[in-house]
Amino acid sequence: MKKLSKFLCAVLAAAFLLASCSKKDSSKSAPSSKVITDHNGTQVTIPAKVERVVISSLLPLPSVYCLYMGGPKKLVGIHPSSKAxxxxxxxxxxxxxxxxxxxxxxxxNAVNIEQLLALKPDLILFNAGNSAEKEIFESTGIPAVGFSTNIAGYNTIETYGKWITLLGEIFGKTEKCDEIxxxxxxINEMVKxxxxSIPDEKKPVCLFLYACEExxxxxxxxxxxNQYWIETxxxxxxxxxxxxxATLNMEQIYKWNPDKIFLTNFTPALPEDLYTNAIGKYDWSNISAIKNRQVYxxxxxxxxxxxxxxxxxxxxQWFAKQIQPELFSDIDMDKEIKSYFKKFYGVELTDENIKDIYNPARAASGK
Incomplete structure (x- = not known):
């Protein structure tokens, strides 16, 4: 009996030891944090499992985040302009x-630290070029990862690709990342x-307006x-x-006499505002883009x-069709938008949805 008791004790001790080792090994295989390098070249220690995310000064990033994550999962705070x-x-x-x-x-445009902390984020994503915010976030002790706007020389396709790649490093790479x-x-290769081979004289002069108010x-x-869109x-x-x-005056715009004007959604202005001189005391009537109804x-x-x-x-593709309509006449934008939304967002768009995309509300500017 004594020998049996000693044997059982030995077995139990061995089992306990194995269990302890197993727990240690398990903890080693599942670290609580990891280190990534952001677009500032800063090494940032982030939680291995992120649960609450705030996206600050990089205004387009929430849309890319939702594309990557399949929705705003874990997102607890975004910039007011992004929300507008x-x-x-x-x-x-x-x-x-x-x-x-x-x-x-x-x-x-100023971060309120108390309001930020109230959101209890365990990760902040921000514009890498915003050094003031970087200092604020570092003072809170919350891990903050910078996403750059000029990491690819303002090549829009490559920039959004690098944002998706960095999201993959943070949250885990997926096949969808590479596919996107x-x-x-x-598309970039096709357009280029x-x-x-377009001769210089057949390239229309284009002007992007990010603000067009009184x-x-x-x-x-x-x-x-804007240089990438126009040149490409x-x-x-x-x-x-x-x-x-850069702030412009009408004298400079008269001198350029653009053939095409693009109004972004950072301004509430619409093409009819320029056609009818409805903004301030500006007179757009003698500009080529106005005469030929080429304001978009x-x-x-x-x-x-x-x-x-x-x-x-x-x-x-949309910019290509507006800038060189004959060259890209074969592209059916309605079809392209529907196909893209179905493939990457899992959404079936209606013709009415497409119409809304082409005709954004003034309020989308956030002004």
């Missing part, structure tokens, strides 16, 4: 819960192959996303010699079609 676009876009139709996501942690990136590159008219120079699609950027954000309001799908967004491959 979301609520007035198809993003809210597809994912109505985004309307309830908090945006009160930003007031007048590859589709964008395929068609516009590569108080100011603004564009971006040749080192921003076979046009000439009127504001090429400018840098960054950028569509609004899951986000504004100007910076990178989850709709970027669609935006590239």
């Amino acid at each position: 676009a979301a609520v007035n876009s198809y993003l809210a139709t597809c994912y109505p819960e985004i309307k309830e996501i908090d945006s009160s942690f930003v007031k007048g 990136i590859e589709y964008g590159r395929k 192959s068609r516009t590569a 108080s100011s008219i603004k564009t971006y120079g040749g080192n921003m996303f 699609c076979g046009g000439k950027n009127a504001s090429y010699e400018l840098k960054g954000s 309001k950028n569509p609004l799908g899951m986000y504004r079609w100007a910076p990178p967004s989850s709709d970027t491959p669609l935006a590239l």
Whole structure:
């Protein structure tokens, strides 16, 4: 009996030891954190399992996040401008819960730390170029990952691809990631192959307006996303010699005399406002784009079609059709949009939905 008792004790001790080792091994195989390198080149330690996410100053990122995640899962806070676009876009139709996501942690483009902390995020995603926010987030101790807008030289397709890649590093790479990136590159190659040999005299002069209000008219120079859209699609950027954000006067616009004007969804202005001189005391009547009715309001799908967004491959095709309509006459945008939304968002669009995408509300500007 004594020998049997000793044997049983030994067995139990061995079992306990194995169980303990198993727990240790298990804890080693499932770390509580991991280190990633963001677009600032900063190594950031983030939770291995992220549960509450805030997206701050990179306004288009919520749309790309929803494309990647299949909706606003784990998202507890977004910038007010991102929310204005979301609520007035198809993003809210597809994912109505985004309307309830908090945006009160930003007031007048300034982060309120108390409101931010109240959201209890375990990860913040922000614009890598916003150094002021970076300092604020570092002071809170909450892991913050920077996403860059100029990491690909303002090539919109490659920029959105790099955002998706970084999301994959944070949340886990999926086959869908590669498929989305590859589709964008395929569209980019198709458009470039068609516009590569266009002679200079057949390239229309194009002007993007990011603000067109009574108080100011603004564009971006040749080192921003508008340069990529225009150049890739076979046009000439009127504001090429400018840098960054630039305020314009009508004298400069008369001098450029653009053939085509694109109104982004950062401004509430619509083409009819320019056709009828309805904004301030500006007189647009003698400009070529006005005379020929070549003013276009950028569509609004899951986000504004100007910076990178989850709709970027669609935006590239749409811009190509407006800038070089004959060269891209074979592209049926209604069909392309429906196919893209079904494949990547799992959404069946109606003709009425398409009409809404082409005719965004003024309120989408957030102004």
